[in-house]
Amino acid sequence: MVREERFARVALLVPGVVLVALMAEAWPVTVDDAFISLRHARNWVDGGALSFDAAERIEAYSSFAAVVLASAVLRAGGDPVLAAKALGAACALGSLALTFLLARRVGAGPGWALLGAGILSVSTGMGFWAVSGLETALFALLLTGGVWLLLDERWASNPLTGALLLLAALTRVEGPVLVAAAIAAHFVVRLREGQRAREIAREHAWLGVLAAGYGAYFLWRWHYYGHLFPSPIYFKRISAAGDVFNSHTAAFVRSSLPLLLLASAAPWIAGRRTWIPVAVVAAALASFASAREQVLEDVSTMAWFDRYFVPVLPCLIAAAMAALHAAARHLGASAPRRTGLALAGGLLLVWQLANPTSNPICLLGRSRGYPKAVAARNIPSAEYLQQRFGAPGRVVAGDIGLLSYAFRGTVWDLYGLASYDRTLRHRGALEPYLRELLAREPDAIQLCFSLASDPPRPCQHAERVLAAQPDFRAHYAPAAEFGRAEFPSAYHVIFVRQPPHGAGEEAP
DSSP states (O other), X not given: OHHHHHHHXXXXXXXXXXXXXXXXXXXXXXXXXXXXHHHHHHHHHHHSOOSSBTTBOOOOOSOHHHHHHHHHHHHTTOOHHHHHHHHHHHHHHHHHHHHHHHHHHTTOOHHHHHXXXXXXXXXXXXXXXXXXXXXXXXXXXXXXXXXXXXXXXXXXTOHHHHHHHHHHHTTSTTHHHHHHHHHHHHHHHHHHTTOOHHHHHHHTTHHHHHHHHHHHHHHHHHHHHOSSSOHHXXXXXXXXXXXXXXXXXXXXXXXXXXXXHXXXXXXXXXXXXXXXXXXXXXXXXXXXXXXXXXXTOSOOGGGTOOGGGGGGHHHHHHHHHHHHHHHHHHHTTOHHHHHHHHHHHHHHHHHHHHOTTTOHHHHHHHHTHHHHHIIIIIHHHHHHHHHHHOTTOEEEESOHHHHHHHOOSEEEESSSTTXXXXXXXXXXXXXXXXXXXXXXXXXXXEEEEETTSSSOEESSHHHHHHHTSHHHHHHEEEEEXXXXXXXXXXXXXXXXXXXXXXXXXXXX
């Protein structure tokens, strides 16, 4: 076994190289959503306001930890985009190693643990999202590391375990739910092992510090922003509550069904300890059971892969590998049975490589045009608005990520992510929200247009509704367009508010 362990650890270099190659291919892509956290960080550093807009307290970020890290990089004079990508790449490789270690800790043999690391390296966009500029890989590392420490009796009572889980809770808006699931499962497992409740409570003394730390943050942000939950939580449930079969959870179940079935069987065939990683996966499934991208009503970066489940893949894979190892042990030394299990493990790897919704090659292929689109549309649009209006300017746009970071003025989100108005005041209703945006008389409105129809029309439903508003038709005219030749199916048109008839005719 020692020899097999050493071989497996050395062989980890193979999935590591695969993951590095996928990250290198995806490196040019910085997903638009990553700039939302960076705008908060820049406003915090420049003006002291932790907000999407310096003039109004808006909480549009999904990761407080990402905002803090970006702020630290900005204060040090560094490039926050490059730092986020490098950190994500390092965290993805750390998650790969933790997948192997976690699988070993829940009972998988070295060979099965190595297979698990291999599955992670090619699964569901881990390489893509690691270097996208988002916090996905960081959350995966912190969450998996916390679960791994909980499963070690030497570390389960150590305050460092609580500190790591607190960091995980601050890294995503759903982080506290997943962390709580891991801790609750550990409590139950310890009880089933015969330990007294008082001893378990003493073992988890750090839980009070974790709860106090997150509670302090929650109360601060509730007081600072004035709303119980962050804006992304409301936004992702507009018109989608209860639609489980069209949710992100349903998409993930379809693409990862074999892994989910194996992991769900692990507590019965591999032992109680596998309940802990399985509980994290179950909490993630429940968290996104009604969240879907209903707001956009079209293809967006969220449709490339449902990134919300990437952080629980190490836990899911580790439990599945433990189940396969336990099944092999129960079947005995029968060569045909062991061969069948080995083939089942190989099929898991093939499934991840061939499944259209989780195939990393397909994912990267679809993403290759993204940097070109950003160069042709997003960057020149943002530069145009910044040069024409500057910090006093006020703009409505759908692509608010890069635009919001490059443009120093006020940005109102066409869909409602960076605003509480649509999600709370209008309860998800689109037209009242759009009429209210127009009533604010923004200086410019950026829309995505397509040449697929004659005459060209806006790409997204919300953009078409806004373009049909009487106030828009009466007061806005096209002033510039970007990317029409390169991306005729989705180019940017900037409409500028026109002065009232006769205004500006007299020389000052």
